[in-house]
Amino acid sequence: MTKLADMAKLIRSKNAGPFSLTIDIMFADQTNYAKVKHSGVIHPAFISKLYRTDINHLKIEFFDAGHAIKISFPRPTVSGSFKDADVFGGQQYGPLVDLEF
């Protein structure tokens, strides 16, 4: 088993505007990208459960040109609102780092 962190060159999260969060999983080459893409792990059912987000508002895109996977969904709290702990949304990818393939 290999962890996602060992296969990806970058896993990051950030706001896509104050109301949405977007996570990029980026790979150095086609090999690891294809492995993760075809593993079926990065699947709406799994991600919506992990991030407790409505599957109907979750978007997962496989970006072949950039060897990258993009996951976007509404933020659980609006950026900078009272309950929000991550104004930039920069540290919301943690649970993906140790995913095993």
Added chain:
Amino acid sequence: MQELRALAATGILGSGFKMESFEKGLSWKPDFIGCDAGTTDFGPYFLGSGESHFSDDAIKRDLRLILLGAQKNRIPAIIGSAGTSGADTQVEHTVRILQEIAGAENLHFRLGVIYSEIQKEYLLEMIRKNRCSPLDPAFPLTEEIVQKSVRIVGLAGAEPFMECLDNGCRVIIAGRSSDTSVYAALPLKMGLPPAPVWHAAKILECGAACVEQRQYPDCMFASIDAEGFCIEPPNSDYRCTPVSVASHMLYESASAYELVEPSGVLDTRQASYQPLTPRSVRVAGGLFEPAEKYSIKIEGVQLAGYQSIIIGGVRDPVILRQLDSWLEGMEQKIHARIRSIYGEMIKQKYSLLFRIYGRNAVMAELEPMLDVGHEVGILIEILADTEALARSIATAAGHIALHYPVPEWSGLITGLALPHSPAEIFKGPMYEFNMNHVVLPESYRDIFSIEYQEI
């Protein structure tokens, strides 16, 4: 028009760029210098307060070099989203900084100032005319939200910038604008097709962010033609690769392939990214679908209240073993103390929040791992209707928290390590974003006004 060259000074004005990179970029003979100056990344405070995120000194350093470079090379300098949020007061403040630089350096030019603030009456009228629609995640824009707003701005497309250029401006300072419109205006005005222009603009708008490994903010350079564009970092320590450039389409965008602008949507699904040299990339094949209706995205903030915070740490293993019950008891005790000062009705006038660093402060309810290590950091947050109340509650809450007991220890304990004196930090007004919508104006002139100055 065969080709048009753009120099992006940096990703956001005031974040800096290397002088050597900038001069190298100028030596490649750009047709204009662009720089974005704003973002919602820093949160709602800046649109609410009208303050800028970066210091005047930092903005002046970058703007001075941009103005001198533009003057020397007789090319326009275009700045968008001035002063972080592009509010009128931030635009005026940036213009004052520009005037100081121009005075000191004896610079003379025609300045175009674009204002992006939206009047409440106008927005209410647009709501009534059903010319306002929500973006995803959607919620309705009510009259109440508009009335409660402290400030509302619209994100300008390329059109007001093009008007400034048509009227002979050598320098443009704009209020809130889409990041890309700064870079799209001149190439569109010169007749280049929208697909390569908007695609290049998206790659340019964060400066050196599209390189393989960005160490610090810096410049970026693009040559745009009718079929596509070439992108190359002026800094010789950086390189653009097909993957680094393609990947930048992903950055801070909910879509990997699409870029939505007032005048249409760029679709990069069919785009190709080819290496030109080991440091530069040729991009082509993007498509631009003109919008059926011209739309302007709006941003608004309202006052959430006044905020105080207390930072503390816990090291005692006895407390850490029962952290949840300790905090629950503490929270109840704090509420009881506040009621004892102000009476029952006070509970509608404040909120209290604990963030437990070392457990789940970063992800809150989404955190799957709830283990606690040998210490935790506790951030107590208070939001209240008035500044006086936020201060009063913080000092009362801090005192309760500091000495809140656990059953195992008999006698008075001090359960929080407080790094500050005073322990309470009064943060002042707190704002919150309250709009995620577009309006459909008859013309961009309904929202954006332009003022010309001879500097």
